[in-house]
Amino acid sequence: MQLTTDIKQIILQSRETAIRAVDFQRVLMYWHIGKRIFEEEQQGQDRADYGAYLIKELAQQLVPEFGSAFSSRQLNWYRQFYRTFPIVNALRSQLNWTQYRMLLRLDDADKREFYIAESVKNNWSSRQLERQIYSNLYERLLLSNDKASVLAVVKFSLPEKQIFAS
Incomplete structure (x- = not known):
């Protein structure tokens, strides 16, 4: 019904x-x-x-x-x-304490801002944020000439629910 x-x-x-x-x-x-x-x-x-x-x-x-x-x-x-x-x-209301603690470990302010923006935009969970930080997404994007392809791989690695939430 x-x-x-x-x-x-x-x-x-x-x-x-x-x-x-x-x-x-x-x-x-x-x-x-x-x-x-x-x-x-x-x-x-x-x-x-x-x-x-x-x-x-x-x-x-x-x-x-x-x-x-x-x-x-x-x-x-x-x-x-x-x-x-x-x-x-x-402070972003979309982020929880676990996410902020992960972000505190990043020394580079630009890198931290990147992960905050991506977390909010893509509605990342703490685990997804952690995975992107440890996979060096920020550095891969900086080095890449094809940023769209790198971001597509990120979207592909997220659960379906998260892809459509962004």
């Missing part, structure tokens, strides 16, 4: 939208935590020592109440996240 099919589709789309909204709120929370840590560090006398102490002390206070998402290692990621993406309005 068409009505049932339509309603199922509405339910599935709403669930996906809700999941993305929650994921993005988590990304924003991590950004704000990173910003606050960074601002506090800038007031310290000896930044390197103070930063390490600050994060360790914060983790000891936060982990018992909020869990391992606020360990020293994670707090360092949040600080790096803020430093890499200092403009909150530039």
